[in-house]
Amino acid sequence: MTGADTVARAAATGGLPQPFAELGLTQAEYEKIVDTLGRRPTSAELALYSVMWSEHCSYKSSKVHLRQFAAKAPRSDALLAGIGHNAGVVDIGQGYAVTFKIESHNHPSYVEPHQGAATGVGGIVRDILAMGARPVAVMDALRFGPASAPDTARVLPGVVSGISFYGNCLGLPNIGGELDFDSSYAGNPLVNALCVGVMRHGDLQVAQASGPGNQVILFGSTTGPDGVGGASVLASATFGASKGGGEVGGDAAKRPSVQVGDPFTEKLLVECCLELFAGGLVVGIQDLGAAGVACATTELAAAGTGGMLVRLDEVPLRDASLGPPEILMSESQERMMAVVEPARVDQFLGVCAKWDVRAAVIGEVTDTGRLVMTWYGEPVVDIPPSSAADGPVYARPAMRPAAQDALAADDPAALPRPADGAGLRAGLLALLSSPGLADKSWVTDQYDRYVRGDTVLAMPEDGGLIRVDEATGLGIALATDGNGRYCRLDPYLGTQLALSEAYRNVAVTGARPLAVTNCLNFGSPEDPAVMWQFAEAVRGLADGCAALGVPVTGGNVSFYNQTGTVAIHPTPVIGVLGVHDDVRRRVGLGFRDASGSLVLLGRTEAEFGGSAWAHVVHGHLGGRPPAPDLDAERRLAALLAAAAAAGLLSAAHDLSDGGLAVALAESCLRGGIGCAVRLPGDPFTALFSESAGRAVVAVRPGAEAAFGQLRDAHGVPGENIGTVGGDSLVASGCFAIPLTELAAVHGQTLPALFG
Amino acid sequence: MLWHGDRDLRGVDAAILPGGFSYGDYLRCGAIARFAPVMSELVPAARAGLPVLGICNGFQILCEAHLLPGALTRNAGLKFITRDLRLRVENARTAWTRAYSGGEQIVVPLKSGEGAYAADPGTLADLEASGQVVLSYAGDNPNGSAAGIAGVCNAEGNVVGLMPHPEHAVDSLTGPSADGLGFFASVVSAGVIA
Numbered sequence: 001m002t003g004a005d006t007v008a009r010a011a012a013t014g015g016l017p018q019p020f021a022e023l024g025l026t027q028a029e030y031e032k033i034v035d036t037l038g039r040r041p042t043s044a045e046l047a048l049y050s051v052m053w054s055e056h057c058s059y060k061s062s063k064v065h066l067r068q069f070a071a072k073a074p075r076s077d078a079l080l081a082g083i084g085h086n087a088g089v090v091d092i093g094q095g096y097a098v099t100f101k102i103e104s105h106n107h108p109s110y111v112e113p114h115q116g117a118a119t120g121v122g123g124i125v126r127d128i129l130a131m132g133a134r135p136v137a138v139m140d141a142l143r144f145g146p147a148s149a150p151d152t153a154r155v156l157p158g159v160v161s162g163i164s165f166y167g168n169c170l171g172l173p174n175i176g177g178e179l180d181f182d183s184s185y186a187g188n189p190l191v192n193a194l195c196v197g198v199m200r201h202g203d204l205q206v207a208q209a210s211g212p213g214n215q216v217i218l219f220g221s222t223t224g225p226d227g228v229g230g231a232s233v234l235a236s237a238t239f240g241a242s243k244g245g246g247e248v249g250g251d252a253a254k255r256p257s258v259q260v261g262d263p264f265t266e267k268l269l270v271e272c273c274l275e276l277f278a279g280g281l282v283v284g285i286q287d288l289g290a291a292g293v294a295c296a297t298t299e300l301a302a303a304g305t306g307g308m309l310v311r312l313d314e315v316p317l318r319d320a321s322l323g324p325p326e327i328l329m330s331e332s333q334e335r336m337m338a339v340v341e342p343a344r345v346d347q348f349l350g351v352c353a354k355w356d357v358r359a360a361v362i363g364e365v366t367d368t369g370r371l372v373m374t375w376y377g378e379p380v381v382d383i384p385p386s387s388a389a390d391g392p393v394y395a396r397p398a399m400r401p402a403a404q405d406a407l408a409a410d411d412p413a414a415l416p417r418p419a420d421g422a423g424l425r426a427g428l429l430a431l432l433s434s435p436g437l438a439d440k441s442w443v444t445d446q447y448d449r450y451v452r453g454d455t456v457l458a459m460p461e462d463g464g465l466i467r468v469d470e471a472t473g474l475g476i477a478l479a480t481d482g483n484g485r486y487c488r489l490d491p492y493l494g495t496q497l498a499l500s501e502a503y504r505n506v507a508v509t510g511a512r513p514l515a516v517t518n519c520l521n522f523g524s525p526e527d528p529a530v531m532w533q534f535a536e537a538v539r540g541l542a543d544g545c546a547a548l549g550v551p552v553t554g555g556n557v558s559f560y561n562q563t564g565t566v567a568i569h570p571t572p573v574i575g576v577l578g579v580h581d582d583v584r585r586r587v588g589l590g591f592r593d594a595s596g597s598l599v600l601l602g603r604t605e606a607e608f609g610g611s612a613w614a615h616v617v618h619g620h621l622g623g624r625p626p627a628p629d630l631d632a633e634r635r636l637a638a639l640l641a642a643a644a645a646a647g648l649l650s651a652a653h654d655l656s657d658g659g660l661a662v663a664l665a666e667s668c669l670r671g672g673i674g675c676a677v678r679l680p681g682d683p684f685t686a687l688f689s690e691s692a693g694r695a696v697v698a699v700r701p702g703a704e705a706a707f708g709q710l711r712d713a714h715g716v717p718g719e720n721i722g723t724v725g726g727d728s729l730v731a732s733g734c735f736a737i738p739l740t741e742l743a744a745v746h747g748q749t750l751p752a753l754f755g
Numbered sequence: 756m757l758w759h760g761d762r763d764l765r766g767v768d769a770a771i772l773p774g775g776f777s778y779g780d781y782l783r784c785g786a787i788a789r790f791a792p793v794m795s796e797l798v799p800a801a802r803a804g805l806p807v808l809g810i811c812n813g814f815q816i817l818c819e820a821h822l823l824p825g826a827l828t829r830n831a832g833l834k835f836i837t838r839d840l841r842l843r844v845e846n847a848r849t850a851w852t853r854a855y856s857g858g859e860q861i862v863v864p865l866k867s868g869e870g871a872y873a874a875d876p877g878t879l880a881d882l883e884a885s886g887q888v889v890l891s892y893a894g895d896n897p898n899g900s901a902a903g904i905a906g907v908c909n910a911e912g913n914v915v916g917l918m919p920h921p922e923h924a925v926d927s928l929t930g931p932s933a934d935g936l937g938f939f940a941s942v943v944s945a946g947v948i949a
Contacts, residue, residue: 168866171775267776
């Protein structure tokens with residue numbers, strides 16, 4: 001095979017112009033490569049560096065901030081593996097460990113919604129698999145432009161069908177997530193996918209190529225031209241201002257950068273890997289995600305003995321015309337790379353054959369300290385692997401935008417409020433029918449929440465809950481939350497509010513929050529205002545995790561979420577994992593017993609900045625977000641876990657978007673039973689304030705005194721506000737709404753919009 | 756557990772073809788799995804009276820293998836549906852439904868994208884007349900199935916296929932009810948499995 005740009009040729013043709021800018025590298029970055037190598041890079045090396053040094057893979061703009069997660073991490077005995085691995089690993093007791101992570105697939109999902117969202121699921125599942133765990137559930141946090149916008153009708157159904165297509169076929173229950181709409185996402189929707197996996201202690205796998213002579217095996221799908229440059233030209237660049245938001249949207253020219261998913265192959269790959277792990281056949285393993293073979297080889301080599309020889313012509317191709325640069329950059333899905341002792345290669349290939357998984361030995365570990373790749377015998381890559389794996393680090397300028405003060409001064413206190421019961425009633429119905437708060441069944445019915453048979457709670461519950469051990473009842477709870485509007489008003493506080501809400505959503509099920517993952521969705525890091533938002537959000541999260549005593553175990557940064565110069569609302573999506581000691585004692589949000597008293601826990605202040613009421617009723621965004629109270633969150637969570645364990649509660653629901661009004665309506669609809677409440681203080685504030693640190697619980701008849709004592713012991717303020725029962729939501733002195741009317745208003749919105 | 760690639764039933768007393776996405780549903784649901792080596796043994800055994808239950812994709816495979824009449828097509832509405840549904844047991848005399856009583860209503864999850872039962876009018880009339888409609892949707896027809904059919908059996912009643920998932924209704928902790936247990940209790944109480 002001739003024509004390849006070999007190392008020898010590169011050394012001999014120093015001045016040759018190279019398309020580094022088209023591949024997303026700056027002049028300075030290109031010069032640094034030349035400096036490192038002492039010659040111009042070959043076209044394969046240039047491809048490799050361009051994807052490895054992309055924002056998506058290198059975290060070059062975020063690294064200096066993310067260090068806070070480790071620096072400020074609370075002491076936790078639960079952490080078995082932390083940041084830097086494919087995903088963090090947490091000890092949940094009884095010999096089990098759990099790994100979980102959330103990742104963005106925003107740009108691919110905008111360009112090609114179905115495949116973009118599908119492969120987002122596939123990618124995060126392989127991350128979890130690579131840690132040695134069996135993936136057991138997924139979640140998706142979705143944000144779109146206005147629900148009625150024509151482009152939302154293109155993007156949303158495709159994204160949902162993609163998640164449904166991939167996750168259902170893979171046999172993973174989808175147990176929750178988020179769905180919200182805001183004009184800030186019109187040109188850049190957010191599709192964040194979370195996966196959680198379970199393993200036994202000792203099953204942990206490492207992503208390193210150690211032991212010279214060990215063989216490097218690429219297995220799974222063949223490599224094709226799909227997704228070439230996904231990490232660089234797609235994920236690490238802004239959509240053009242002329243594209244998107246219009247009739248067509250999605251920057252059709254970038255569609256070839258989107259990968260195509262084959263969930264059945266992924267299912268086989270999952271089972272194959274688990275059998276390989278169980279057989280002790282793997283020294284090191286890495287999934288192929290962004291930057292494909294380039295990333296897997298450099299990261300494995302950099303983390304291991306330091307050297308690797310790869311014969312690129314041995315990579316099984318689905319398109320024979322691909323050369324070294326395309327093979328390195330391809331993001332073809334459903335592939336893994338393993339390092340295997342020579343004596344175990346035959347056994348390894350036998351397991352692959354059993355599962356109809358294609359496998360090829362493509363190289364070996366060396367002690368040369370160099371990552372060398374050949375193409376039909378001739379070297380086309382010869383680099384120190386850490387130079388590509390570590391990448392540049394930028395401390396980009398950050399500046400609080402001047403307009404932030406005016407935004408904070410635009411207090412929602414000035415907005416007209418309903419004056420009477422009829423107005424409050426209308427307000428509640430307006431919120432319940434708004435796309436962000438309406439019944440999500442149109443979306444969630446397309447996901448399989450039952451498969452694997454261990455789903456105890458799933459959407460629309462506050463948190464998903466999966467049984468891990470049938471004999472003991474041990475389980476894990478998960479929730480994701482984010483609120484771009486709060487974060488737009490104050491990224492530091494807004495991020496702590498997202499953390500607080502996810503933490504609380506896990507707690508209401510009766511679980512103890514243990515660990516945090518995050519997907520940080522922001523605009524361009526080259527904009528100092530965005531960089532300020534990012535820095536504030538990371539600082540808020542690190543401080544919040546320290547205060548709550550839950551470490552960040554991993555996460556993902558997604559920059560360049562903007563169209564032209566207009567960035568999305570800063571949207572950190574926070575995932576919290578909790579452990580449930582006995583899932584048979586779980587607490588759901590629906591009212592179940594047609595009796596029992598309702599207790600509102602926490603303090604309610606008049607806090608409407610960034611609220612659902614201001615957004616839905618007035619289209620207003622201004623003022624200050626609610627004040628987080630992390631100490632109160634901690635006490636509330638401890639109370640909820642203790643009350644669940646003691647069997648005192650028949651229902652518990654966190655208060656967030658839409659306040660008490662929406663929470664009560666959701667609990668009534670979920671259980672099919674009404675309630676009657678007396679609103680404490682100002683009825684409008686009682687119904688619609690979004691003060692943090694609150695939940696409403698239904699106490700089992702006879703358990704009132706015991707719950708009162710427990711509440712006092714935990715120092716959680718609470719107020720008895722009424723009783724469960726009847727077939728209406730009654731706020732005495734204000735309104736009564738029959739459940740049939742609530743259900744109709746809540747249920748009609750998404751079907752009317754999306755068919 | 757039987758392996759798809761083995762031409763061997765290992766002497767089992769009954770077989771369940773579970774749900775899932777055999778071969779990724781490529782080409783057509785169940786169309787490739789029907790040619791799996793194990794089917795070369797299963798089909799004659801079923802014709803000889805082995806109790807066989809097909810759930811969801813398993814039902815699709817049984818139809819593709821012509822062990823059951825009719826076919827499963829895309830849902831009306833063209834979307835995957837996960838929903839807890841009320842079903843009516845129409846035939847409580849099969850190997851897999853004798854733990855129920857005729858006309859009994861049960862709640863079991865449905866979760867499928869291609870669950871609309873279809874057959875020609877003559878076949879449908881025959882199925883109704885011979886009592887081969889085993890289950891029907893008691894409330895709304897969720898997916899456009901002909902005559903609201905959720906499950907059918909062969910003329911002998913040993914082979915049953917249904918789109919809903921009784922294995923997800925065996926414990927109210929992880930499902931909407933324990934109503935699905937009857938399918939598994941039926942084949943055990945029939946003395947097929949000691």
